[in-house]
Amino acid sequence: MSETIPSPGDIDRLDLVIVGGGLAGGLLALALTRMAPGVRFLLVEAGKTLGGNHRWSWFETDLAPENAALLSEFPLKSWDEGYDIAFPGYGRTLGTSYRSLASEDFHRHLANVLPGESVLLGKRVAELDAGGVTLVDGSRIGARRVVDCRTFKPSDKLAGGWQVFLGQHIRCHEPHGLTRPVIMDATVDQLAPHGNGAAYRxxxxxPLSEDEVFVEDTYYADHPRMDREQLAARTRAYAREKGWRGEVIGSETGILPVISGGDFDGVIEDLRIPGVAVAGSRGGFSHPLTSYTLPFAAANARDIAALLAECPETSAEDLAFFCEERARRHWRETGFYRMLSRMLFEAADPERRVNVFEHFYGLSGDLVERFYAGQSTWPDRFRILSGKPPVAIGRAMRAMVSRGKPFRMEKTA
Known part of the structure; x- marks a missing residue:
């Protein structure tokens, strides 16, 4: 990996520039290396490492087998004995296998397997167009195609709320005793930090090893404000309550959109750069309610690589159209989850949002698996919406036909 721009001779021969070395961009680079080795690409990342500072986790059933194979190259943390959830009214163990990938392992593996000089670190892109990219320092990198894999860009044309979280990696003085992940412990108080009101928390x-544990405090709120100090204090307090005493050896934070509606055509128009494909969360490739991006990033990576392997003459415009049509299809197919997001943010009072999830997790394990994979069947949808409603019926009906509450986009603390 390099911080030096390739020579003009190399640049002229590039088939593809990938902008953004996060999950979507990194997986696309890996898929091209495996499936379309004749494609000369350059992955441009503004940071000093690929993947940033994140931990991505998913259920094994979230991925089609061919996409799971792409992720299996990485050194994953795996739990095949299921996972636990806990709510004020009940707790249960579900049997689905779970996987997790740390960004340092993501970076390390890609550094070992991607072709030499195919990654450019520490360089920020100023402009993208169908013929290449221009860096902030004025340098130009020409290419036959460009794929934009940068992070989500908030838009006033979208509606919804936010998922805010801070996680800490703790090395305990003694074994912590956990054998399974706890995906959701909602027995904690349902308050956002510093008197910002109630929020689903x-x-x-x-459990990363017998004496290392990752603990993350998460809440769904109407605003994207984050108080890092209070979240860190709450995370440490939770660990102490469980008897996990030790030192914090790593941390991460995130503020992710929970999309409940909006004008997606308008978003596409605002983002569109003629001849530039958009393949990451910026293009809408996420689960509207959970904010998951990994299953969609893996699918996009493999399908784009397959397209270029089978049709090496694919033009920049055709690739951009290919990704835009995928984004439109994804928006259509995830409408049910946006409706559930509206239930959460519009039909449920903040202090009662926990009831929505408590109701959901009381359903069958197979239904939960399909929900997280974004593959809920019509019987699943009926089952989720049937029974004693966790919100007032009148408000639920209004939320079902609402366009969603516009994003509140205050600056984070």
Whole structure:
């Protein structure tokens, strides 16, 4: 990997520039290396490492087998004995296998397997167009195609709320005793930090080794404000309550959109750069309610690589159209989950949002698996919406036909 721009001779021969070395861009680079080795690409990342500072986790059933194979190259943390959830009214164990990938392992593996000089680190892109990219320092990198894999860009044409979280990696003085992840412990108080009101809140726990544990404080709120100090204090307090005493050896934070509606055509028009494909969360490739991006990033990576392998003469415009049509299809297919997001943010009072999830997790494990994979069947949808409603019926009906509450986009603390 390099911080030096390739020579003009190399640049002229590039088939593809990928902008953004996060999950979507990194997986696309890996898929091209495996499936379309004749494609000369350059992955341009503004940071010093690929993947940033994240931990991505998913259920094994979230991925089609061919996409799971792409992820299996990485050194994953795996739990095949299921996972736990806990709510004020009940707790249960579900049997689905769970996987997790740390960004440092993501970076390390890609550094070992991607072709030499195919990654450019520490360089920020100023402009993208169908013929290449221009860096902030004025350098030009020409290419036959460009794929934009940068992060989500908030838009006033979208509606919804936010998922805010801070996680800490703790090395305990003694074994913590956990054998399974705790995906959702919602027995904690349902308050956002510093008097910002109620919000659906839970703690997420991964046992990374017998004496290392990852503890994350997460809440769904109407605003994207984050108080890092208070979230860190709450995370440490939770660990102490469980008897996990030790030192914090790593941390991460995130503020992710929970999309409940909006004018997607308008978003596409605002984002569109003629001849530039958009393949990451910026293009709408996420689960509207959970904010998951990994299953969609893996699918896009493989399908784009397959297209270029089978049709090496694919033009920049055709690739951009290919990705835009995928984004439109994804928006159509995830409408049910946006409706559930409206239920969460519009039909449920903040202090009662926990009831929505408590109701959902009381359903069958197979239904939960399909929900997280974004593959809920019509019987699943009926089952989720049937029974004693966790919100007032009148408000639920209004939320079902609402366009969603516009994003509140205050600056984070």
């Amino acid at each position: 839970f703690v997420y726990v991964l």
